[in-house]
Amino acid sequence: MGIKTQSAAHLKATNPVNSPRFSQIVGALPEVVPFVAPETLERRAGRRLALRMGANESPYGPSPLAIEAMGLAARTGNLYNDPEGFELRTKIAEQEGVPLSHVVLGAGIDDLLMLVCRTFLDPGDPVVTSLGGYPTFNYAVDATGGTFVKTPYVDDRNDLGGLSGLAQKYRPKLVYLANPDNPSGSWYTPAEIVAFRHSLPQGTILLLDEAYADFALANPTFGLDDTGVIRLRTFSKAHGLAGLRVGYAVMPPAVAAATDKHRLHFGVNRVAQAGALASLDDVDHLDAVKAQTEYAKVRLAEIARKVGLEPLPSSTNFVCMATESRQRAEVILNGLALRDVFIRKPGVAPLDRCIRVTVAREPELELFECLLLDVVSGI
Amino acid sequence: MGIKTQSAAHLKATNPVNSPRFSQIVGALPEVVPFVAPETLERRAGRRLALRMGANESPYGPSPLAIEAMGLAARTGNLYNDPEGFELRTKIAEQEGVPLSHVVLGAGIDDLLMLVCRTFLDPGDPVVTSLGGYPTFNYAVDATGGTFVKTPYVDDRNDLGGLSGLAQKYRPKLVYLANPDNPSGSWYTPAEIVAFRHSLPQGTILLLDEAYADFALANPTFGLDDTGVIRLRTFSKAHGLAGLRVGYAVMPPAVAAATDKHRLHFGVNRVAQAGALASLDDVDHLDAVKAQTEYAKVRLAEIARKVGLEPLPSSTNFVCMATESRQRAEVILNGLALRDVFIRKPGVAPLDRCIRVTVAREPELELFECLLLDVVSGI
Numbered sequence: 212m213g214i215k216t217q218s219a220a221h222l223k224a225t226n227p228v229n230s231p232r233f234s235q236i237v238g239a240l241p242e243v244v245p246f247v248a249p250e251t252l253e254r255r256a257g258r259r260l261a262l263r264m265g266a267n268e269s270p271y272g273p274s275p276l277a278i279e280a281m282g283l284a285a286r287t288g289n290l291y292n293d294p295e296g297f298e299l300r301t302k303i304a305e306q307e308g309v310p311l312s313h314v315v316l317g318a319g320i321d322d323l324l325m326l327v328c329r330t331f332l333d334p335g336d337p338v339v340t341s342l343g344g345y346p347t348f349n350y351a352v353d354a355t356g357g358t359f360v361k362t363p364y365v366d367d368r369n370d371l372g373g374l375s376g377l378a379q380k381y382r383p384k385l386v387y388l389a390n391p392d393n394p395s396g397s398w399y400t401p402a403e404i405v406a407f408r409h410s411l412p413q414g415t416i417l418l419l420d421e422a423y424a425d426f427a428l429a430n431p432t433f434g435l436d437d438t439g440v441i442r443l444r445t446f447s448k449a450h451g452l453a454g455l456r457v458g459y460a461v462m463p464p465a466v467a468a469a470t471d472k473h474r475l476h477f478g479v480n481r482v483a484q485a486g487a488l489a490s491l492d493d494v495d496h497l498d499a500v501k502a503q504t505e506y507a508k509v510r511l512a513e514i515a516r517k518v519g520l521e522p523l524p525s526s527t528n529f530v531c532m533a534t535e536s537r538q539r540a541e542v543i544l545n546g547l548a549l550r551d552v553f554i555r556k557p558g559v560a561p562l563d564r565c566i567r568v569t570v571a572r573e574p575e576l577e578l579f580e581c582l583l584l585d586v587v588s589g590i
Numbered sequence: 591m592g593i594k595t596q597s598a599a600h601l602k603a604t605n606p607v608n609s610p611r612f613s614q615i616v617g618a619l620p621e622v623v624p625f626v627a628p629e630t631l632e633r634r635a636g637r638r639l640a641l642r643m644g645a646n647e648s649p650y651g652p653s654p655l656a657i658e659a660m661g662l663a664a665r666t667g668n669l670y671n672d673p674e675g676f677e678l679r680t681k682i683a684e685q686e687g688v689p690l691s692h693v694v695l696g697a698g699i700d701d702l703l704m705l706v707c708r709t710f711l712d713p714g715d716p717v718v719t720s721l722g723g724y725p726t727f728n729y730a731v732d733a734t735g736g737t738f739v740k741t742p743y744v745d746d747r748n749d750l751g752g753l754s755g756l757a758q759k760y761r762p763k764l765v766y767l768a769n770p771d772n773p774s775g776s777w778y779t780p781a782e783i784v785a786f787r788h789s790l791p792q793g794t795i796l797l798l799d800e801a802y803a804d805f806a807l808a809n810p811t812f813g814l815d816d817t818g819v820i821r822l823r824t825f826s827k828a829h830g831l832a833g834l835r836v837g838y839a840v841m842p843p844a845v846a847a848a849t850d851k852h853r854l855h856f857g858v859n860r861v862a863q864a865g866a867l868a869s870l871d872d873v874d875h876l877d878a879v880k881a882q883t884e885y886a887k888v889r890l891a892e893i894a895r896k897v898g899l900e901p902l903p904s905s906t907n908f909v910c911m912a913t914e915s916r917q918r919a920e921v922i923l924n925g926l927a928l929r930d931v932f933i934r935k936p937g938v939a940p941l942d943r944c945i946r947v948t949v950a951r952e953p954e955l956e957l958f959e960c961l962l963l964d965v966v967s968g969i
Contacts (some may be wrong), residue, residue, distance in 0.1 A: 217650030289830035354717035354852040451668035473733040481833030
């Protein structure tokens with residue numbers, strides 16, 4: 212079942228005399244911000260957060276090698292960054308086992324989503340995605356004037372059959388899928404993802420958001436000549452470089468060449484390129500982060516059960532904890548916010564009955580357990 | 591006299607079966623890169639540059655306070671940057687004497703040009719600019735499908751009367767002007783710029799690129815309620831943070847709110863925000879950079895005259911040196927390139943008879959003098 216919604220960009224723009232002559236798309240966009248930042252919450256409250264467990268940041272920091280490389284790169288910050296990101300792209304291409312021409316850098320997956328949407332979408336073009344999926348993809352589609360065809364989560368996972376059916380019906384240029392998924396934490400096997408990709412019609416590209424792939428058991432691979440897949444990766448999660456804004460896409464060379472015609476060539480800054488490059492070399496750090504993340508997810512699941520919540524399976528660095536209802540999840544979210552705990556919750560059914568909690572180090576986990584128990588026992 | 595050129599986006603896109611279904615605008619864009627980077631030149635040559643005097647980078651480095659702040663910020667790189675850039679915007683607003691709602695951050699002026707163009711331009715909308723002006727503005731207009739109305743430089747400066755006349759005729763949403771100007775180095779007084787702004791028709795916004803304003807004798811100011819001006823500033827030049835990608839725009843609050851609906855909210859990274867904030871506090875460093883820049887420009891002018899070139903007046907951190915002809919300028923550019931000296935030259939008449947040379951420290955100036963003399967004496 213598909214739920215077709217018009218994009219906000221197709222509302223009639225009201226543009227009175229003397230008001231700025233915005234473009235048709237921007238003039239009709241709603242005033243929304245994809246996420247309210249923890250810094251904004253702190254400014255509103257007038258005090259610091261006690262726990263920052265809402266943005267799926269790594270609590271384990273950047274690699275020490277990356278910190279050192281970034282400090283050095285800052286010293287030559289007067290020089291422009293390499294707009295081709297040659298060294299970093301070369302290392303990524305090696306690790307991914309693809310030619311350099313397949314690798315495109317971006318200032319995080321947000322930037323790459325905007326870049327890909329602008330590369331393909333004309334106003335009115337439909338895209339297929341899950342209802343309640345990653346909102347920044349929707350933000351990027353809105354900015355192009357694209358429209359949405361959405362299908363709800365089933366069993367707290369993306370509904371691959373539903374997405375595939377909508378793709379067959381609407382033949383969109385892009386189908387968006389996050390695997391592992393945010394906000395559910397769910398994951399499909401490589402075989403399932405490859406089968407899904409082959410279920411899509413010709414001319415439809417699977418835009419596969421692998422932001423959390425470092426935490427997955429395994430990830431799908433596709434042939435070098437497969438022109439139907441774009442994969443997105445980030446250094447924001449396991450690599451602990453969220454604040455540096457580095458991500459990359461692996462895409463067909465013809466698409467990469469098209470992005471080169473309108474991308475922000477200097478968008479990934481000098482310090483970010485140096486940090487990401489060093490981080491790729493620090494396999495020990497990455498392995499330690501993965502191990503600590505697994506441990507913290509076990510602890511979060513225990514904490515959830517202890518207070519009567521149901522932890523959903525997670526292949527990411529966060530755990531969705533289900534309550535009986537949306538109302539109850541909101542009460543818990545608000546109770547935690549009053550105690551200066553920053554977490555988030557999905558906004559759309561069926562996942563809106565959950566709170567979403569990022570992994571943390573042990574002292575923070577203990578404090579979280581204490582405060583969550585306080586909230587739940589007081590309801 | 592206006593030279594009206596159709597944008598590349600209006601060429602007919604050829605989109606054979608099975609090729610990617612790009613958007614109409616991107617499908618028709620030419621494959622061009624605004625600038626070839628010095629890193630690319632080094633990779634092509636297989637060796638390092640001897641002198642990097644082509645990108646108008648500061649040879650005096652970032653402020654030591656900024657370097658320290660950036661090193662510290664890198665340590666918490668696992669946390670997302672503040673998408674509102676609150677601290678940095680607050681300090682900028684103070685220094686500019688405007689409310690916070692007027693200040694928009696971007697990853698350099700390139701990013702802000704794209705943001706402003708996307709905020710206003712629909713496909714086919716005309717913009718007015720100088721023929722041979724800053725190419726990245728043109729790159730941003732192309733990405734929106736906008737079209738150009740251009741007027742040539744007169745007396746090696748932007749032709750304010752010509753630009754104004756075209757604006758009256760075409761009533762564009764945007765008129766672009768760089769002051770001080772790149773690539774000429776020329777400058778108009780605040781009174782001249784304010785008069786120019788008031789010569790524009792209602793509904794036309796002056797997009798005033800002040801990338802080099804830190805080097806100007808004085809800069810124009812506009813009323814807080816003036817909805818006809820957007821000013822762009824950068825930390826890439828006098829502040830020596832080109833590789834960090836930070837700039838800002840001062841614009842009417844209604845326009846700022848519109849950019850918030852489609853901008854890349856996390857685009858200015860954590861280290862960049864920290865570096866720019868610290869740099870604003872280091873007035874001594876900025877003053878020293880300005881003084882050293884003035885000295886180096888005097889030296890560059892001397893060097894130019896010594897080899898028979900004519901230095902154009904400069905209110906920037908570079909000097910345009912005029913030869914008799916485009917051909918001669920190209921011979922000199924190529925001769926310097928063979929000696930591993932990276933400079934650039936304007937591509938469009940009348941400035942195409944010039945080479946453009948960025949200021950440098952004394953040892954580099956001496957080497958440049960030596961190599962330029964070698965080239966010119968060998969012609």
